[in-house]
Amino acid sequence: MVAPNSSALWNALKGIVCVYKPPETSVRKLRTQLILKICASLNEADENQFYRPFKPYTSSTTELIQKSVDRSIDLKEHPLVYGPKFDELDLPVSWSNYLGWNTSGVLLFGLRSGTQFAKYIRENRSTRAYRIKGVFGQATDNGFKNGKVIERSTWRHIKHFQFDRILSSMQAAHQKKMFEMCGVDMQSQLAYELAAQGPIRPVNSKIPIVYGIKCVEYEGPGFTLEIQCINEYESYLVELIQEIGIRLHSTAHCTGIKCIRHSYFTLDHALLSKHWDINNVLKNLNMCNSILEENEHVLKQKSIALR
Structure with a gap:
């Protein structure tokens, strides 16, 4: 099975992710931690796609053991040349509900185009x-x-x-x-x-x-x-x-x-910070997007405002 490259992972990062906020932590700090962990996972995937499996080799003379680089790839695009491909400023993230310093529990973040979903949930003012x-x-x-x-x-x-x-x-x-x-x-x-x-x-x-x-x-x-x-x-x-x-x-x-x-998200959907790697984030994101699609019509019907 071929691991997806960093570009494919980046393109999949669109939607809502549900995380667990611990007490005595600000939402802003949690947002920064999530962005940094996602970018670190993407950059790691970006580095891995430039290397092939290798075997150490020895000779009569002392030689350094080197990783073999894929010769079909332009070395100008190598991470060691241009640096990390994904930066925290490249990933827009916004929250749909704000929890105070002492409050813990369910917290929703919108990633990339998912910031529009986060805004929709926020303006819908779900209970x-x-x-x-x-x-x-x-x-x-x-x-x-x-x-x-x-x-x-x-x-x-x-x-x-x-x-x-x-x-x-x-x-x-x-x-x-x-x-x-x-x-x-x-x-x-x-x-x-x-x-x-x-x-x-x-x-x-x-x-x-x-x-x-x-x-x-x-x-x-x-x-x-x-x-x-x-x-x-x-x-x-x-x-x-x-x-x-x-x-x-x-x-x-x-x-x-x-x-x-x-709204429709509970503690069972919330992702703990120790699981904030790219694979778990994508699984959570797909689950949350499915929940939104299933209940979008219900959310619209319940948007009854006092006039």
Whole structure:
């Protein structure tokens, strides 16, 4: 089997790739690492195509063991002459969702012409799902676990049913807010028809909306929430945990945020950084492109904006 050359690999790098972002790493740094690893793999493939298998040879006199070079190739095009063929500036990459410093999870990048797909997903404003961990009884100056504790309070009075009731009221308040922005009565037929068509998205992309929030684990003082939302950002999710603590007559801070789904992409599709070689990237890219093609019509139907 003949290995594909670097040009063929480069031509195949078009579309969306889904990666896993670890916490305490910026999206920009992750983007740079991905570009550097892809370019390194391409340059390695470019070098390998200039060499043929060889056998060491010896003689009565001491001779250097050399690699045999393909004589049919113009040496002016050899990597040792012109240097690396692929540079990080040659590979355009953009993200379709931005995760904060402390947030981990699903992150989508568009490669080359795939930057247009990344823009499409970003402007489509698909919903995202998060698993958020928090702790009752302590408040920090930044709302996160790495902040300085500024207040302590009791938490043993918090019962699971009280927790669920508060979350239900917060979800209902967000649903009411969506219809109020649209100028539609929640009890009307129009509200039912809008809800049946899919999630209602606000025109203003800076307005966070929570579609669903529930507690999936509660072992005081720690708890885990699953939130489905749109237009969110890290500080908003942290403030949400603080608000829950206040409503339950206590305090709370966030200990972890993980994006478990973005549009149709989940953690099962995310590629770990240790697997960012050209072969795995291409496999992931083909898988993500297939998912987009299968669900493109659904994404268009769900693009309902408030006017």
